[in-house]
Amino acid sequence: MQTTAQLAAVRPDAETAEKAAAVLLESLGLDLSNGALAGTPRRIVAAYRELLSPHTFEMTVFPNDEAYSDLVIARTIPFRSLCEHHLLPFYGNAHVGYIPGGSILGLSKLARVVEACSRGFQIQERMTVRIGDWLEDRLQPRGVGVVVEGVHTCMERPRGRAVGTSTTPIGLRGLLRTNPRRIAGIPGPRLARGGESRLSNSDPPRSSQGLGHAGAGRSAGPARTSLADGDSLRPGAESPP
Known part of the structure; x- marks a missing residue:
C-alpha cells in the first residue's frame, strides 16, 4: 500500500x-x-x-485512559472512487468500527481514513482491506470491522444490466472475527463463523442510513456510535439506549 x-x-x-x-x-x-x-x-x-489526488491528514490519537473495551463505530461515511477496470465511478457508504486497545482515534478520523483509502483507481475489496490495514497499523486495536457498500456505474451500463445493484465487501479482524457475539447483525451468511464476505444485493436498502441507489453518497455525515458487546455492526442499526 x-x-x-x-x-x-x-x-x-x-x-x-x-x-x-x-x-x-x-x-x-x-x-x-x-x-x-x-x-x-x-x-x-x-x-x-x-x-x-491523495487525501492527507494528521492522525489524532488519544490514550484510552478509561480502558474502553467495546465497539466504536462510525456509520454511513460517504465515499466516491474510480473503478480501475473501467475508469468509471463507484460510490456509496462505508461503516467502520474498531475495539480500542491502548488508544482511541479522534472523532473525525474514521471518515478521513475512508476518504484517503478511496482515492485513486480502486477496487472495492482493496479499499476495504486498506481501511482495515490503516487502523491496525496505527492503532493496534483489539478488533476491526469494515463494511463498504458501493454502487458501480460500470455495472449499470446497458451491457451490465444491473441497475440498482449494490456490492458489499466485509472485512473483520481480531475480536470481531473470532467472537460471533460482537458481529451479530452484520449482513452475510458466512459471518457467523467469522471471516470476510463479498455480497451483491440487487435490491439495495432504502433506509436513509443505508445505501439506496439514488441517495448513496449524499449522507449528512457519519454517525459515531459506541456499542456494547453483542450489539450490532449492521449498517443503519440504531444506537443502544
Whole structure:
C-alpha cells in the first residue's frame, strides 16, 4: 500500500493527459472543434486529477485512559472512487468500527481514513482491506470491522444490466472475527463463523442510513456510535439506549 506521502509525490502531466484525452475523444468520433466540446479534454483531466489526488491528514490519537473495551463505530461515511477496470465511478457508504486497545482515534478520523483509502483507481475489496490495514497499523486495536457498500456505474451500463445493484465487501479482524457475539447483525451468511464476505444485493436498502441507489453518497455525515458487546455492526442499526 502506497503511503499518502508517496502518492503526494506523484505529479500528473496535465498537458500530456489533455492531449491523450483529445485523441481518445476524436477516435470515438467526436468533433472537438464544436464549441461545446472544445474544453472537454481539459475538463476531463481536471476531474480525474481531483478524484486521484491523495487525501492527507494528521492522525489524532488519544490514550484510552478509561480502558474502553467495546465497539466504536462510525456509520454511513460517504465515499466516491474510480473503478480501475473501467475508469468509471463507484460510490456509496462505508461503516467502520474498531475495539480500542491502548488508544482511541479522534472523532473525525474514521471518515478521513475512508476518504484517503478511496482515492485513486480502486477496487472495492482493496479499499476495504486498506481501511482495515490503516487502523491496525496505527492503532493496534483489539478488533476491526469494515463494511463498504458501493454502487458501480460500470455495472449499470446497458451491457451490465444491473441497475440498482449494490456490492458489499466485509472485512473483520481480531475480536470481531473470532467472537460471533460482537458481529451479530452484520449482513452475510458466512459471518457467523467469522471471516470476510463479498455480497451483491440487487435490491439495495432504502433506509436513509443505508445505501439506496439514488441517495448513496449524499449522507449528512457519519454517525459515531459506541456499542456494547453483542450489539450490532449492521449498517443503519440504531444506537443502544
